Amino acid sequence: MLPYEHFGYIGAMTDSPNEVTPDRLSQADALPPSDQHAQQYAAVRNAHETELLEDYVELIADLLEHQGEARSTDIAARMGVSQATVSKTVTRLKSLGLVSSKPYRSLFLTEKGEAMAAMSNQRHAIVLQFLRALGVSDRIARIDAEGMEHHVSQETLDIMQRFTREQESRSS
Amino acid sequence: MLPYEHFGYIGAMTDSPNEVTPDRLSQADALPPSDQHAQQYAAVRNAHETELLEDYVELIADLLEHQGEARSTDIAARMGVSQATVSKTVTRLKSLGLVSSKPYRSLFLTEKGEAMAAMSNQRHAIVLQFLRALGVSDRIARIDAEGMEHHVSQETLDIMQRFTREQESRSS
DNA sequence: CCTACAAGTTAACCTTGGCTAAAATACTAG
DNA sequence: CTAGTATTTTAGCCAAGGTTAACTTGTAGG
Ligand SMILES: [Mn+2]
Ligand SMILES: [Mn+2]
Ligand SMILES: [Mn+2]
Ligand SMILES: [Mn+2]
Numbered sequence: 001m002l003p004y005e006h007f008g009y010i011g012a013m014t015d016s017p018n019e020v021t022p023d024r025l026s027q028a029d030a031l032p033p034s035d036q037h038a039q040q041y042a043a044v045r046n047a048h049e050t051e052l053l054e055d056y057v058e059l060i061a062d063l064l065e066h067q068g069e070a071r072s073t074d075i076a077a078r079m080g081v082s083q084a085t086v087s088k089t090v091t092r093l094k095s096l097g098l099v100s101s102k103p104y105r106s107l108f109l110t111e112k113g114e115a116m117a118a119m120s121n122q123r124h125a126i127v128l129q130f131l132r133a134l135g136v137s138d139r140i141a142r143i144d145a146e147g148m149e150h151h152v153s154q155e156t157l158d159i160m161q162r163f164t165r166e167q168e169s170r171s172s
Numbered sequence: 173m174l175p176y177e178h179f180g181y182i183g184a185m186t187d188s189p190n191e192v193t194p195d196r197l198s199q200a201d202a203l204p205p206s207d208q209h210a211q212q213y214a215a216v217r218n219a220h221e222t223e224l225l226e227d228y229v230e231l232i233a234d235l236l237e238h239q240g241e242a243r244s245t246d247i248a249a250r251m252g253v254s255q256a257t258v259s260k261t262v263t264r265l266k267s268l269g270l271v272s273s274k275p276y277r278s279l280f281l282t283e284k285g286e287a288m289a290a291m292s293n294q295r296h297a298i299v300l301q302f303l304r305a306l307g308v309s310d311r312i313a314r315i316d317a318e319g320m321e322h323h324v325s326q327e328t329l330d331i332m333q334r335f336t337r338e339q340e341s342r343s344s
Numbered sequence: 345c346c347t348a349c350a351a352g353t354t355a356a357c358c359t360t361g362g363c364t365a366a367a368a369t370a371c372t373a374g
Numbered sequence: 375c376t377a378g379t380a381t382t383t384t385a386g387c388c389a390a391g392g393t394t395a396a397c398t399t400g401t402a403g404g
Contacts (some may be wrong), residue, residue: 031238038252040318066203080210140327146212147323155312
């Protein structure tokens with residue numbers, strides 16, 4: 001089931017004749033202090049707590065905007081999960097005060113949900129545009145952005161945005 | 173408990189006077205075809221299945237290299253979780269054939285575990301070096317890399333690596 | 345108005361990844 | 375070699391996020 005029965009190697013990076021690699025590698029290899037290391041993993045666990053919620057409110061906002069309404073069926077189809085799963089997650093979104101709806105009816109975002117959707121959307125757009133500006137193909141950029149977006153700090157977002165702007169002005 | 177009682181906004185991106193934004197934004201806003209969209213989320217779910225395993229084998233490899241042995245205590249401290257959690261996860265790693273150990277003894281990687289650790293380490297290093305080359309501070313780069321690494325495809329990795337190399341040769 | 349089908353919910357189940365508290369084992373000092 | 379401490383494991387708990395199958399509700403056509 002897990003796709004790890006056999007491993008390939010990443011690119012040709014090990015045998016490329018570059019002078020800077022040993023220096024850089026040893027720097028990357030040094031273990032950070034234990035507590036700082038723990039904070040890295042904690043940040044990741046933290047992101048995992050909200051990322052599904054973010055994707056849901058973002059998708060609901062998109063559906064409301066582009067489709068006029070946000071039905072569970074569409075969410076299930078777009079997320080690639082069963083309707084039962086959507087139903088349960090929506091219950092959670094409601095209990096968190098992000099979504100509102102009457103039973104068997106279309107979904108809406110609360111103020112809080114809209115705020116979250118706006119933030120997530122901005123962040124998602126910045127990451128996606130950055131990847132495209134870097135030269136990543138649209139298809140792959142979309143896939144990578146969907147996961148990366150939840151793990152990019154504000155500092156990095158700012159830098160990505162600046163990079164994208166410079167890249168665009170260069171090619172105009 | 174969830175950090176979403178109140179929202180700020182990301183930077184000052186909405187009111188910045190740039191000409192290219194509306195064009196780009198509408199492009200980002202268009203919903204992709206339903207099945208492609210579903211594949212994006214599926215890729216993320218997929219990454220989530222292996223990311224903890226990857227972090228574990230990577231950490232075990234690091235500890236073996238830098239400390240000589242990999243004890244549960246160190247893993248628990250570095251991951252910022254309880255020893256019980258480590259014990260349970262290690263059981264899973266063993267059942268997947270990634271780790272081997274005798275009860276109450278230090279941990280080792282199997283061939284498969286070493287292959288996974290090597291892959292993960294390379295990928296992690298590429299992402300970290302890329303973020304630093306972009307201009308992200310070391311501390312933040314480490315945090316972001318810890319999460320991003322699991323959501324970066326081969327195409328993007330190659331581009332990141334090229335960027336890092338060019339950046340380095342430019343500043344030499 | 346009724347009926348069939350579409351859409352949404354609920355129930356029962358599973359795995360993962362956390363936790364605390366208690367038990368078992370290993371290690372080290374005296 | 376034995377006691378005490380450190381380490382590891384186990385047991386029992388929980389929430390999230392997924393599944394399928396069965397049930398309920400909504401809606402559109404005849
Ligand atoms: Mn998103
Ligand atoms: Mn996402
Ligand atoms: Mn890693
Ligand atoms: Mn990681």
